[in-house]
Amino acid sequence: MSDDHPPGLDLDALRRHLDARLPGLVRGGLSARLIEGGRSNLTYAVTDGTGTWVVRRPPLGHVLATAHDMGREHRVLTALHPTRVPVPRTLLLCTDDAVLGAPFYVMEFAAGTAYRTAGQLAPLGPARTRAVVLGLVDTLVDLHAVDPAAVGLGDFGRPDGFLERQLRRWGKQLDASRSRELPGIDELHDALARDLPPAAAPAVVHGDYRLDNVLVGADDAVTAVLDWEMSTLGDPLADLGLLAMYSAPSGAADSPAPSTAADAPGHPTAAEITARYAERSGRDVSRLPWYTAFAYFKLAVILEGIHYRFTLGQTVGDGFDRIGEVVPRFIAGGLTTLEKG
Structure with a gap:
């Protein structure tokens, strides 16, 4: 369903800007719909009845520009488009708030399905589900194989001290959200701090790499990696650790956890995903339990904040x-992962 007046998107102003910057792109009146699912930046599908494009802008009433940096997202997408990493082609970036009330960028529309739950994967069957998730791993290997300097991303982040900063950042987030006792969470934080892995060769890190942040086509291949707002240069195993964490079963069909995809029949285990990544990338994954435990800690903090x-x-x-009821599960998951690691 389209809307002539979607919240946060002035279609008349957008049309004038597109006509000025990309004359001939739009051939008819514009309509748009807000694409549901994003927790932060707003994403719209915009069409003139013939072509379809995607517009990304910060949330309504955003305050911190650094938290919703459209230029940063546009930059990484533009840099990665010529590589093996499937990302939509960017069309323009607008940093003038006068157009839509906030910076925004426009990119091509990518077709595909974002799978978040076991129920959504179930119709594929076990064999196709397995193929989809292993393809997700292979795409991550392709991302981490990109030479940041070669694609103009050599200064995209500060990889030195990456893990220390990440742990400190999420520790501060936890302190800002404390409203009840959370047994084990300080123990988990302290254990992570005591045993930081040595610095790895930096790579472009997605920051939130999981199945529902990519689109999958009819051939079960990844057609686009989306939601790059947390991307930076850093330790690539942070992405793998998060993917491994999301590959543990949620434990309940009606779980309010961020994703239940791992409950689907045929979904590879965390061990299988790790082995696939190690084989394809050649990276040493012996310290992965630390990264997976950190992912559990990070998600516990995010969910506690919510x-x-x-x-x-x-x-x-x-x-x-x-x-709130799933936060203790993530704390326990982190502690168990460290103990077994």
Whole structure:
């Protein structure tokens, strides 16, 4: 369903800007729909009835430009497009707030399906589900094989001290969201801090790499990697650790956890995903339990923040009332991963 007046997107202003910057691109009146699923930046599918494009802008009422840096997303997408990493082609970046009230960029529309739940994967069957997830791993290998300097991303981040900064950042986020006792979370943080892995050769890191942040085509291949707002230069095993964490079963069909895809029949185990990555990339994954435990810690902090905002009446919507109950599972998952590692 399209909307002539979607929130945060003035179609008349967008049309004037596109006509000025990319004359001939738009051939008819524009309509748009907000693409659901994003937790942060707003994403719209825009069409003139013939062509379709995607517009990304910060959330309404955003405050911190650094948290919703459209230029940064546009830059990494543009740099990666000529590589083996499937990303949409960017068309333009607008940093003038006068056009839409915030910076935005436009890219080509990529077809495909984002799979978030076991129920969505179930119709594929076990064999196709397995192929989709292993393709997700292979795409991650392709991303981490990109030479940042060769594609103009040599200064895209500060890889030195990456893991220390990440742990410190999420520790501060935890302190900002403390509203109840969370047994084990400080123990998990301290254990991670005591045993930081040595610095790895830096790579372009997605920062939130998981199945529902890519689109999968009818041939079960990844057609586009999306949601690059957390991307930087850093330790590539941070992406693999997160993917391994998301590959553990959620434990409940009605779980309010961010993803239940790993519950689908045929979904590879974390061990299989790790082995696939190691074989294809040639990287040493012997310290992966640390990265997976860190992913559990990070997600526990994020979910606790959502729970805290819910208790303050600042978050509404289905499932938010149950987010708090899954936080202890992530803490336990992190501690167990370290113990077994």
